[in-house]
Amino acid sequence: MLKVAFYDTKEYDRPSFEYYGGLHQIEFLFLETKLNENTVELAKGCDAVCVFVNDTVNEKVIEKLYSFGVKLIALRSAGYNNVDVRAAYRRVHVVHVPAYSPYSVAEHAMALLLTSVRRIHKAYNRTREFNFSLNGLTGFDLHGKTVGVIGTGKIGRIFIDICCGFGMKVVAFDRFPAQDAGIEYVSLDRLFEVSDVISLHCPLTDETRHMIGREAISKMKKGVVIINTSRGGLIDAEALLEGIKDRKIGAACLDVYEEEADIFFEDRSGHILNDDLLSRLISMPNVIVTSHQAFLTEEALHNIAETTVNNILSCFENDGACDNELCYRCGQIEHCRKERKERCF
Numbered sequence: 001m002l003k004v005a006f007y008d009t010k011e012y013d014r015p016s017f018e019y020y021g022g023l024h025q026i027e028f029l030f031l032e033t034k035l036n037e038n039t040v041e042l043a044k045g046c047d048a049v050c051v052f053v054n055d056t057v058n059e060k061v062i063e064k065l066y067s068f069g070v071k072l073i074a075l076r077s078a079g080y081n082n083v084d085v086r087a088a089y090r091r092v093h094v095v096h097v098p099a100y101s102p103y104s105v106a107e108h109a110m111a112l113l114l115t116s117v118r119r120i121h122k123a124y125n126r127t128r129e130f131n132f133s134l135n136g137l138t139g140f141d142l143h144g145k146t147v148g149v150i151g152t153g154k155i156g157r158i159f160i161d162i163c164c165g166f167g168m169k170v171v172a173f174d175r176f177p178a179q180d181a182g183i184e185y186v187s188l189d190r191l192f193e194v195s196d197v198i199s200l201h202c203p204l205t206d207e208t209r210h211m212i213g214r215e216a217i218s219k220m221k222k223g224v225v226i227i228n229t230s231r232g233g234l235i236d237a238e239a240l241l242e243g244i245k246d247r248k249i250g251a252a253c254l255d256v257y258e259e260e261a262d263i264f265f266e267d268r269s270g271h272i273l274n275d276d277l278l279s280r281l282i283s284m285p286n287v288i289v290t291s292h293q294a295f296l297t298e299e300a301l302h303n304i305a306e307t308t309v310n311n312i313l314s315c316f317e318n319d320g321a322c323d324n325e326l327c328y329r330c331g332q333i334e335h336c337r338k339e340r341k342e343r344c345f
């Protein structure tokens with residue numbers, strides 16, 4: 001029986017992991033705490049750890065895991081910016097879930113956009129109090145507007161399809177533009193200049209951190225709507241708040257926030273929020289925040305558990321090769337493994 005320390009467990013994680021783990025003799029040790037330098041000891045005696053987006057898997061944590069004989073870090077997310085994949089190379093294997101339901105995230109991005117531009121969040125609150133006034137609820141048509149999509153991978157492309165269904169014009173920027181899809185790629189500056197709506201679907205890397213900052217915002221159209229369902233660090237939240245206060249940014253829809261790690265995913269309603277920037281953003285009438293919820297559909301939860309269990313099995317069985325391994329061997333973290341069809345180390 002393989003033993004896996006499952007960090008940062010939430011109520012909604014357990015049923016699907018218990019089900020798929022039970023099918024394959026994997027025992028998940030469900031821990032509510034996040035993985036970090038203080039909690040890594042809890043993984044002693046385990047074969048693997050299973051982590052999520054706000055666990056800290058830095059070099060020190062990896063060294064400890066390695067010294068305990070932990071062989072695998074199984075991310076139950078697509079993004080892996082919280083794992084030092086370079087430090088893990090030749091020590092602990094790293095796998096992720098590259099796609100579990102890109103529809104869940106793309107549809108959430110559109111849900112946020114529609115909520116924002118049609119003021120659904122305000123109308124919902126009003127009618128619950130029998131306030132049927134329409135004052136202040138004027139929105140705008142998405143049809144005919146230009147949406148700028150940054151990152152045209154799995155989620156970005158589905159979001160583009162959804163936007164096309166609404167009759168929007170789409171321009172896109174990607175560091176590695178797709179050759180096949182009939183997408184109109186433009187420079188980042190051009191995208192900022194022409195877009196009425198900008199939606200972020202690229203990963204968080206050293207290059208993309210704060211890609212939406214003061215300079216970028218200064219190049220955008222007045223009234224632009226910014227949607228971020230990718231990673232909080234893509235946006236400099238202080239610059240965003242300034243842009244909102246200056247009336248440059250028309251609305252912001254945020255499913256992620258740079259400093260979300262100690263805030264999101266928990267009920268903090270009885271507490272004073274120790275993050276003035278987030279409090280200020282939430283207090284704005286044209287900002288909608290959801291707490292990293294975009295992935296959260298039934299379909300996605302099942303796919304995440306099934307793929308994670310398969311990732312774990314393939315690393316411990318047969319030749320140990322796993323298509324979803326992230327490895328630093330050739331610098332191409334995601335793609336090299338698949339081409340070689342062999343263990344990364």
Ligand code: NAD
Nearest residue numbers: 079151152153154155174175176201202203229230294295
């Ligand atoms: P993907 O790997 O399929 O696509 C990412 C795209 O970004 C690729 O086309 C890549 O070429 C592009 N890219 C890389 N560097 C870039 C750069 N510097 N500038 C512009 N584009 C760049 O990933 P995906 O499955 O579409 O997921 C996108 C992101 O969504 C993930 O990185 C993750 O952070 C986020 N995500 C969020 C949630 C959520 O619940 N909010 C859930 C899943 C994924």
